Amino acid sequence: MTSQPYALxxxxxxxxxxxxxxxxxxxxxxxxxxxxxxxxGANGAGKTSTLKALARMIDASGEIHYRQERLDQLPxxxxxxxxxxxxxxxxxxxxxxxxxxxxxxxxYHRNDRAEIKHDLDRIYAMLPRLKERAEQVAGTLSGGEQxxxxxxxxxxxxxxxxxxxEPSMGLAPLMVEKVFEVIRTxxxxxxxxxxxxxxxxxxxxxxxxxxxxxxxxITLADTAANLLADPRVRAAYLGE
Amino acid sequence: MDIFLQQIINGLTTGSVYAIVALGYTMVxxxxxxxxxxxxxxxxxxxxxAFTVIMAVVGLGLPLPPAxxxxxxxxxxxxxxxxxxxxxxxxxxxxxxxxxRLAPLITAIGMSIILQHLALLIWGRDxxxxxxxxxxxxxxxxxxxxxxxxxxxxxxxxxxxAGLTWFVxxxxxxxxxxxxxxxxxxxxxxxxxxxxxxxxxxxxGAGLGAIAGVMVGTYYGIAHYTMGFTLGxxxxxxxxxxxxxxxxxxxxxxxVLGLVEALGTGYIGDLTDLCRWPLVGGMLAERCEADxxxxxxxxxxxxxxxxxxxxxxxxxxxxxxLGERVSERA
Numbered sequence: 001m002t003s004q005p006y007a008l009x010x011x012x013x014x015x016x017x018x019x020x021x022x023x024x025x026x027x028x029x030x031x032x033x034x035x036x037x038x039x040x041g042a043n044g045a046g047k048t049s050t051l052k053a054l055a056r057m058i059d060a061s062g063e064i065h066y067r068q069e070r071l072d073q074l075p076x077x078x079x080x081x082x083x084x085x086x087x088x089x090x091x092x093x094x095x096x097x098x099x100x101x102x103x104x105x106x107x108y109h110r111n112d113r114a115e116i117k118h119d120l121d122r123i124y125a126m127l128p129r130l131k132e133r134a135e136q137v138a139g140t141l142s143g144g145e146q147x148x149x150x151x152x153x154x155x156x157x158x159x160x161x162x163x164x165x166e167p168s169m170g171l172a173p174l175m176v177e178k179v180f181e182v183i184r185t186x187x188x189x190x191x192x193x194x195x196x197x198x199x200x201x202x203x204x205x206x207x208x209x210x211x212x213x214x215x216x217x218i219t220l221a222d223t224a225a226n227l228l229a230d231p232r233v234r235a236a237y238l239g240e
Numbered sequence: 241m242d243i244f245l246q247q248i249i250n251g252l253t254t255g256s257v258y259a260i261v262a263l264g265y266t267m268v269x270x271x272x273x274x275x276x277x278x279x280x281x282x283x284x285x286x287x288x289x290a291f292t293v294i295m296a297v298v299g300l301g302l303p304l305p306p307a308x309x310x311x312x313x314x315x316x317x318x319x320x321x322x323x324x325x326x327x328x329x330x331x332x333x334x335x336x337x338x339x340x341r342l343a344p345l346i347t348a349i350g351m352s353i354i355l356q357h358l359a360l361l362i363w364g365r366d367x368x369x370x371x372x373x374x375x376x377x378x379x380x381x382x383x384x385x386x387x388x389x390x391x392x393x394x395x396x397x398x399x400x401x402a403g404l405t406w407f408v409x410x411x412x413x414x415x416x417x418x419x420x421x422x423x424x425x426x427x428x429x430x431x432x433x434x435x436x437x438x439x440x441x442x443x444x445g446a447g448l449g450a451i452a453g454v455m456v457g458t459y460y461g462i463a464h465y466t467m468g469f470t471l472g473x474x475x476x477x478x479x480x481x482x483x484x485x486x487x488x489x490x491x492x493x494x495x496v497l498g499l500v501e502a503l504g505t506g507y508i509g510d511l512t513d514l515c516r517w518p519l520v521g522g523m524l525a526e527r528c529e530a531d532x533x534x535x536x537x538x539x540x541x542x543x544x545x546x547x548x549x550x551x552x553x554x555x556x557x558x559x560x561x562l563g564e565r566v567s568e569r570a
Contacts (some may be wrong), residue, residue: 104412105432
């Protein structure tokens, strides 16, 4: 690769195996500070495995560079302290904890109480539904509200880099629109985002740059505009 | 004497102890789905340690108030049991965290046997009489009696349960424990070190167990290296009755089990007195005449009730009284 310093996040020859089956087959990609990058591809292409590998939720081989550090040597729970948050596939809210407790968990690694309170107010202002339901158990929220909660919880950790896994999954179109609005807002606030999405059209309209993943490999990498215009992408992912 | 009220009082006392021990099972289960069968043994070691310290202090012959002497026993037993709880997790269970579920379960039984025999080596095979230093005054209420020891046990249990509830629901680490119980991997994304949380549940459970051990020892006035086995199984039944993994369930299950056991023991003799059964009574007329009763099951069947409850719960409501039925929202 280049002799330049690594990007904010850079994966080199990342590989993930489940038993004997390779889900991610030696991919390399980078996310620069301030970017909103998306990783699109069909179901089973290895997108979620890639994110899980980045967040150290599953074992992978290859290198993960993040802010001059090797992530691939660290345990999962050491990442948020370094500014890396993941909103997992299926949202992963703590269903038996209240909304407020879920948000408090997002700031678990922090000790700056006044600042935490400030961030909580900010998130409640951005996602007023969460404030209304603060004392409600998260399992009683609708799917869209849970997704908002999952994103809000991740933001409570003040991430530098936010990994989002299929935030549109299982949501009504109107709700998907709202969730993506939140994602764009977060991006404008200076949080770098790597977005995994099956809804390629929506993703490419949101991101600045994208990678296309197919059977565990990155097959295309370009600006979002170029990908939207690419006939291969149009045929395979935009249904045209 | 009012048998019913008396058995309620006795049941609340033993039930409180079951509840405190059951919390140790349920906390660990809630986080790693392991039934720590060695927990009863930890309770026994708590009782034995306290016994040793109390005997030593009494031996000094200092004019200390009895409650203080018992407190010294507790203060010695709690750290000892916490250390054992931590060691169990670290040495026996952590290496098997990702092994098939049968492996840690069998290990737990093995640990139980090891601890029991360790206690046998240290304290010997004879039952140790807990010195009755507490002046065990009784108060009459409504035709029944309640002793100071019973009052102390019930009050102490209430304080411990309230304290644990506060800790788990109101502190940051407590919320992290509940989050980890729900999803270890997502909790890790929030920066929660699962190993710390898991170790903490063992340590807290063992600390509670130590206090329970002292309670039992003081209540029955005896400690023995096998006492943890039955007590542990009963507390485990209580945890299952309440819904294993559920804190409130363990508390409720313990109290209910204590009451069932006390009432069952109090009435089983009368209920199974064949002389009172018209049909059978006639056939035993001679014996009934002579003895006045022909009891089929006496109060020595005390230990049956806990396991009867366990079997009934497992058959009719495996999720327990407060356990939620498994249903997950997508």
